[in-house]
Amino acid sequence: MAETTSHLPGGSVTAPSSRSATGAIVILLLAFAPQLVELLTSLVGLIVPLSGRHPLQVLSGHGPALIVALPSLFQQYAAGGKTALSSDILLALIYTYPLIAVALFTLLVRPRAPQDYYGGVVLMAIALFALWASSDLQGMHGFSFGAGTAPRMFGVLLLALGAAVAVIGIITDGAQLATYHWRGPLFVSLAILAFALSIRPLGLVVSGLASFLIAALGTHETRWGETLIVGICLTVGCALLFPYVLGLPMPLFPRFLVP
Known part of the structure; x- marks a missing residue:
């Protein structure tokens, strides 16, 4: 039994x-x-x-x-x-x-x-x-x-x-x-939330890079030099893809920098 x-x-x-x-x-x-x-x-x-x-x-x-x-x-x-x-x-x-x-x-x-x-x-x-x-x-x-x-x-x-x-x-x-490890899902969720809240006031460049770095906190194996390079490359790619290639009206830079 x-x-x-x-x-x-x-x-x-x-x-x-x-x-x-x-x-x-x-x-x-x-x-x-x-x-x-x-x-x-x-x-x-x-x-x-x-x-x-x-x-x-x-x-x-x-x-x-x-x-x-x-x-x-x-x-x-x-x-x-x-x-x-x-x-x-x-x-x-x-x-x-x-x-x-x-x-x-x-x-x-x-x-x-x-x-x-x-x-x-x-x-x-x-x-x-x-x-x-x-x-x-x-x-x-x-x-x-x-x-x-x-x-x-x-x-x-x-x-x-x-x-x-x-x-x-x-x-x-x-x-x-x-046993469930909360670190990964926690920081990935925080990254998604941070992107959703900051995309309008801060723009795609700042919010995209910041969200990527927040998600990178989800593991202790992160190498920050390589992570920063990958984050910058992905951010540049997204900045070209969404507003210019796909034509989506997404702000690129913070509002206070845009005249």
């Missing part, structure tokens, strides 16, 4: 229900991550000028949206889809509510392959976020693809794949959760 508890180095025993509760809490934090990140960003904006909403605007936007999201959806359905839902309400409906349901479901089940289950949940979270991020893009009109068609297709496929992996983690035996 398979053991139903795991023994920790100190001799303590962690019950499966305790592990499920911890996993549910982590998923619940993931469900509110976009709102929390925007709130933290708005607080940073009080010190460093950033484009975005004031902290009070963030709270007054996301707080009521989490409460009135479902009634607003019913109202839209009753009106025949003629009323538009705000981005905050769509975030709650498309991303937050489904992950809250997954967190509650996690409390009720005991994954036989926790690594597969929680990996599938993360894939589902990425897919749901992509579906929300592309919700304001134009969809298909007849046989004509819109800007949001491909992101939504990939989002739906990733959502189905993540759900399948999570189900496999419930019904089949598999690997337990392994």
